[in-house]
Amino acid sequence: MLLLFRMFGRDGSRYGDTPGWIDHAMKTFQSMPLQNESKPIAASRLIAVLQGWDVSDLDVIAQKRQAAIAGAGGTVVVRAKIDQSWKPQLYKLP
Numbered sequence: 001m002l003l004l005f006r007m008f009g010r011d012g013s014r015y016g017d018t019p020g021w022i023d024h025a026m027k028t029f030q031s032m033p034l035q036n037e038s039k040p041i042a043a044s045r046l047i048a049v050l051q052g053w054d055v056s057d058l059d060v061i062a063q064k065r066q067a068a069i070a071g072a073g074g075t076v077v078v079r080a081k082i083d084q085s086w087k088p089q090l091y092k093l094p
Contacts, residue, residue, distance in 0.1 A: 001026065001072075004051040005063065007084060019063040022048065026070040043071030052077040 003022050005011050010021035026048070030040040048067035052060055060077055067075050 001029070001046045002049045002082075003063070003067070004049075004078075004082065004084075006051055006055055006059075007082070019059065019066040022050075022063060022066040023070040026067070026072065044073045046072050047074045047076060048072040050075055050077045052079040053081045 003025055005019050005021050008021075010025075011019075026043050026046060029043065029046060033040045048063075048070075050060065050063040050067065055063075064075050064077070
């Protein structure tokens with residue numbers, strides 16, 4: 001589960017602590033499937049992919065802690081910036 005809290009602009013006070021959005025986002029895997037008449041996905045089956053660039057070491061620790069509190073099955077901290085600049089484009093096909 002890609003949880004780039006700062007890159008996605010989810011580091012505001014709305015979610016409490018800086019990485020508080022992580023817990024909120026992970027809980028959607030339990031609530032959203034139920035709203036669509038499907039089975040929820042247990043947090044223990046999710047691997048949290050966390051932002052490790054342009055953040056402090058304390059931010060990384062806080063993200064890991066938040067993922068653990070949310071019940072993530074594991075974490076991966078990405079140190080190299082992930083390019084999120086994709087834009088949809090139309091292509092003509094023969």
